Amino acid sequence: MADQKTVHAVWDKGWVCDVAMGEFGLRIDEPESVPGGTNLGPNPTEMLLGSVASCFTLALSWAAKRKNVELEHLLVDATGTYDGKKFGAIHIDAEIGCPLDMVDVLIAEAEEFCYVTNTIRGGADLSVSGTAHGESPDST
Structure with missing residues (x-):
């Protein structure tokens, strides 16, 4: 089987999701200029x-x-x-x-x-x- 890499994203609410990448995590969002965006992350x-x-x-x-x-x-x-x-x-x-x-x-x-x-x-x-x-x- 070929080497693979998987990351996981879990929706929080609105445009927010949390992405798990190995031992690290990052919050993803949309800017406030996008309706529903809260600018909590890139x-x-x-x-x-x-x-x-x-x-x-x-x-x-x-x-x-x-x-x-x-x-x-x-x-x-x-x-x-x-x-x-x-x-x-x-x-x-x-x-x-x-x-x-x-x-x-x-x-x-x-x-x-x-x-x-x-x-x-x-x-x-x-x-x-x-x-x-x-x-x-x-x-x-």
Whole structure:
């Protein structure tokens, strides 16, 4: 069986849910500008961009270590451009505290290694299933 990773989200109320990721948890919500949002945490699209930015940051750090490049600092921004009900584009901008001649080398290595961006680029197969729990409607 292939390696798998599962996270669990449990709805609280309104637009709020709590996501369990290994030993960690995070509250997800919508901003107050969305009817019913209470701004108790990042929204799901911010989480997606956060996954892109954090994974690419760690991939750059890994690439630098692999190439024996000492980083003075590392800052990665991920910006999504909405296109209807999805991001039509995601742009990553990395500020890498390293020699100029290593920037493209580290980015190329990180692009090969980053699981999140590789998943987005590759268009992972997505399937959805569901089950009902609780009382069934009376059919009489």
